[in-house]
Amino acid sequence: xxxxxxxxxxxxxxxxxxxxxxxxxxxxxxxxxxxxxxxxxxxxxxxxxxxxxxxxxxxxxxxxxxxxxxxxxxxxxxxxxxxxxxxxxxxxxxxxxxxxxxxxxxxxxxxxxxxxxxxxxxxxxxxxxxxxxxxxxxxxxxxxxxxxxxxxxxxxxxxxxxxxxxxxxxxxxxxxxxxxxxxxxxxxxxxxxxxxxxxxxxxxxxxxxxxxxxxxxxxxxxxxxxxxxxxxxxxxxxxxxxxxxxxxxxxxxxxxxxxxxxxxxxxxxxxxxxxxxxxxxxxxxxxxxxxxxxxxxxxxxxxxxxxxxxxxxxxxxxxxxxxxxxxxxx
Amino acid sequence: xxxxxxxxxxxxxxxxxxxxxxxxxxxxxxxxxxxxxxxxxxxxxxxxxxxxxxxxxxxxxxxxxxxxxxxxxxxxxxxxxxxxxxxxxxxxxxxxxxxxxxxxxxxxxxxxxxxxxxxxxxxxxxxxxxxxxxxxxxxxxxxxxxxxxxxxxxxxxxxxxxxxxxxxxxxxxxxxxxxxxxxxxxxxxxxxxxxxxxxxxxxxxxxxxxxxxxxxxxxxxxxxxxxxxxxxxxxxxxxxxxxxxxxxxxxxxxxxxxxxxxxxxxxxxxxxxxxxxxxxxxxxxxxxxxxxxxxxxxxxxxxxxxxxxxxxxxxxxxxxxxxxxxxxxx
Numbered sequence: 001x002x003x004x005x006x007x008x009x010x011x012x013x014x015x016x017x018x019x020x021x022x023x024x025x026x027x028x029x030x031x032x033x034x035x036x037x038x039x040x041x042x043x044x045x046x047x048x049x050x051x052x053x054x055x056x057x058x059x060x061x062x063x064x065x066x067x068x069x070x071x072x073x074x075x076x077x078x079x080x081x082x083x084x085x086x087x088x089x090x091x092x093x094x095x096x097x098x099x100x101x102x103x104x105x106x107x108x109x110x111x112x113x114x115x116x117x118x119x120x121x122x123x124x125x126x127x128x129x130x131x132x133x134x135x136x137x138x139x140x141x142x143x144x145x146x147x148x149x150x151x152x153x154x155x156x157x158x159x160x161x162x163x164x165x166x167x168x169x170x171x172x173x174x175x176x177x178x179x180x181x182x183x184x185x186x187x188x189x190x191x192x193x194x195x196x197x198x199x200x201x202x203x204x205x206x207x208x209x210x211x212x213x214x215x216x217x218x219x220x221x222x223x224x225x226x227x228x229x230x231x232x233x234x235x236x237x238x239x240x241x242x243x244x245x246x247x248x249x250x251x252x253x254x255x256x257x258x259x260x261x262x263x264x265x266x267x268x269x270x271x272x273x274x275x276x277x278x279x280x281x282x283x284x285x286x287x288x289x290x291x292x293x294x295x296x297x298x299x300x301x302x303x304x305x306x307x308x309x310x311x312x313x314x315x316x317x318x319x320x321x322x323x324x325x326x327x328x329x330x
Numbered sequence: 331x332x333x334x335x336x337x338x339x340x341x342x343x344x345x346x347x348x349x350x351x352x353x354x355x356x357x358x359x360x361x362x363x364x365x366x367x368x369x370x371x372x373x374x375x376x377x378x379x380x381x382x383x384x385x386x387x388x389x390x391x392x393x394x395x396x397x398x399x400x401x402x403x404x405x406x407x408x409x410x411x412x413x414x415x416x417x418x419x420x421x422x423x424x425x426x427x428x429x430x431x432x433x434x435x436x437x438x439x440x441x442x443x444x445x446x447x448x449x450x451x452x453x454x455x456x457x458x459x460x461x462x463x464x465x466x467x468x469x470x471x472x473x474x475x476x477x478x479x480x481x482x483x484x485x486x487x488x489x490x491x492x493x494x495x496x497x498x499x500x501x502x503x504x505x506x507x508x509x510x511x512x513x514x515x516x517x518x519x520x521x522x523x524x525x526x527x528x529x530x531x532x533x534x535x536x537x538x539x540x541x542x543x544x545x546x547x548x549x550x551x552x553x554x555x556x557x558x559x560x561x562x563x564x565x566x567x568x569x570x571x572x573x574x575x576x577x578x579x580x581x582x583x584x585x586x587x588x589x590x591x592x593x594x595x596x597x598x599x600x601x602x603x604x605x606x607x608x609x610x611x612x613x614x615x616x617x618x619x620x621x622x623x624x625x626x627x628x629x630x631x632x633x634x635x636x637x638x639x640x641x642x643x644x645x646x647x648x649x650x651x652x653x654x655x656x657x658x659x660x
Binding site for chain 2: 031032034035086089090108109110112113115116117119120121123124127130134135138139142143145146149150152153154156157
């Protein structure tokens with residue numbers, strides 16, 4: 001197993017590098033420069049490229065090959081980066097992965113238009129690989145886009161609202177994060193003309209992996225290491241985000257804890273020096289364990305779904321990927 | 331001919347009303363309301379609906395029927411309105427057709443996301459009518475979107491630049507305005523499985539009509555009637571836009587006229603009380619006639635292109651449409 005893990009990690013890294021290279025070149029010769037240079041700056045970041053990887057391996061797992069879906073793989077990363085550009089404007093964020101956000105480096109108008117344009121190029125790239133099942137593939141892509149917008153809208157709505165239930169939170173991350181991972185898996189399968197049950201198996205894998213991924217993100221925000229996660233520990237609490245941990249804590253807390261959580265809502269955040277106190281509170285209330293339980297729960301669902309894939313030889317990578325995402329520290 | 335004109339005008343109005351009704355209902359039951367209500371407000375305006383009309387009649391002219399392309403017709407209007415929402419943010423506009431712009435009625439974040447989401451729904455509607463030629467249809471739609479973004483970027487770039495040549499201006503309006511009209515004609519034809527020469531004939535009709543339409547818009551801005559055009563006469567000059575008229579005048583002017591045009595560039599606009607003076611200048615320099623000549627020129631190109639359509643019975647509407655756009659006063 002140890003050797004297999006190494007093989008998968010190497011394979012991921014090799015494909016990640018290829019994706020990076022292709023992304024770095026995707027907009028190089030397009031004109032006008034005033035439009036494409038800002039998008040190029042965003043595409044040249046050093047992300048995990050998890051979404052394109054899902055497209056590639058879903059295609060391979062259902063009888064296709066990497067080569068015939070590289071453009072589709074790029075398209076989902078472009079779509080993802082379009083959401084990052086516009087989300088950063090809405091969050092008024094200064095930095096992303098230690099680099100200036102687009103609207104800070106240029107200006108608001110440039111960032112809005114760069115986002116729009118990146119989405120248009122995403123569709124162009126997707127279409128390059130739509131030799132078969134074009135309508136189905138574009139439809140899956142579009143459905144993913146619609147859900148991301150709806151998820152972002154709910155996220156904004158929740159920030160303004162006083163209380164948010166766990167169910168509402170789950171609907172939101174399902175749309176904002178998981179729908180895109182699901183779409184990537186579906187897309188790879190559709191473009192390989194996979195049979196329906198395999199498309200479903202991969203889609204549910206992506207969906208549940210996406211939910212686990214987001215709860216893990218919420219967890220890392222408070223339990224992670226500042227250097228590893230590349231941002232301030234407790235950042236979600238500081239800006240008053242109602243994460244899985246916060247909502248769970250709010251359900252369970254009584255007395256002083258409840259009062260302090262209420263205060264966070266009222267003040268729309270806490271001061272950085274309170275982060276350590278909230279971390280202790282979360283541990284004592286058992287919500288760190290709750291989060292770990294749910295991450296395990298959704299990962300298990302993902303693994304159960306992928307186990308029904310027709311081609312059993314291809315399941316290994318998806319298991320390894322799910323495991324390594326659970327164990328990630330950034 | 332008089333009777334035929336009436337028939338076409340009636341047909342346009344009938345279809346425009348149908349499009350309006352469908353647009354008013356398109357987002358009614360979608361959730362979350364926080365996302366779709368703002369877009370619904372924008373779709374419920376009272377535009378010309380020229381773009382969906384082009385889709386419908388291009389489909390009919392190439393062997394299709396209205397019924398099978400209504401969703402595609404709605405999709406181009408949604409795409410158009412997505413551009414209006416984001417353009418209004420970039421122009422910091424308070425009003426559109428006498429109604430508050432979206433970012434003024436709500437806020438910046440709501441407007442950005444409503445625009446993004448409307449574009450996603452546009453693709454969804456387009457796909458509903460992609461029973462054949464899906465890849466080709468989505469590709470034409472996407473190409474239109476890409477060009478609109480590039481045109482908007484050039485427009486912004488030209489605002490910051492000192493001098494813009496007429497050729498550069500023509501490239502810009504070709505992308506920003508005409509590419510979308512061209513796409514609408516292409517789309518209707520592609521979805522009706524039209525033969526290549528008919529797709530081309532309609533595409534060139536749309537392209538040239540679009541260019542004529544934009545120059546006409548530039549002309550109406552200064553020669554139109556305030557009540558008819560629904561905005562301040564000379565608005566383009568007041569905000570310092572380098573329109574067809576301005577660029578032509580700058581080419582021709584000498585002496586005081588040249589100095590005053592230079593001043594407009596330097597000050598990025600003129601005060602409203604100078605509009606009448608600039609109007610006189612434009613008349614004296616002959617650039618009003620130049621604009622009229624070019625409108626006629628591009629309209630003639632559009633008519634020449636449509637004359638090669640296989641089904642001669644269907645040409646009448648397109649001729650009437652081009653004529654009525656030339657003669658429009660708003």
